[in-house]
Amino acid sequence: MRKAFKSVRAVLAAALAGVALSTVTATPAQADGWCNPGYFCAYQDNDEGGWAVRVRDGGSVPRLVEWQNDGVSSVWNRTDNQWCLFEHQDYKGRLLESVPPGAKYNLPMFDSDKTSSLFSCIL
Numbered sequence: 001m002r003k004a005f006k007s008v009r010a011v012l013a014a015a016l017a018g019v020a021l022s023t024v025t026a027t028p029a030q031a032d033g034w035c036n037p038g039y040f041c042a043y044q045d046n047d048e049g050g051w052a053v054r055v056r057d058g059g060s061v062p063r064l065v066e067w068q069n070d071g072v073s074s075v076w077n078r079t080d081n082q083w084c085l086f087e088h089q090d091y092k093g094r095l096l097e098s099v100p101p102g103a104k105y106n107l108p109m110f111d112s113d114k115t116s117s118l119f120s121c122i123l
């Protein structure tokens, strides 16, 4: 994890400099098919429940809005890239999760309801 964390820091500057403002949308109750290929989706509850945030591949969210902050409990990565979830805003604090391409799972209890920022990272 330490090594991964260093790598994340290394690509962070590139991410901040090179990534255009991402398309972030949220909905209280997403319909099936809402998390389309090419998106990373984060959900309030386990098993893709509750509200959701989706970000287009290559995007970043330095600050989840207040009602989403510290609320993410499950993820679905429908992009070809790794996504990194951080404990604090602006990709600070602990690297909670690095979500591989295609992964869909409930965050472990110790990482659930802690995410404050996330971005498409390369590890």
Ligand SMILES: [Ca+2]
Residues within 6 Å of the ligand: 043, 044, 045, 046, 070, 071, 072, 073, 112, 113
């Ligand atoms: Ca939650």
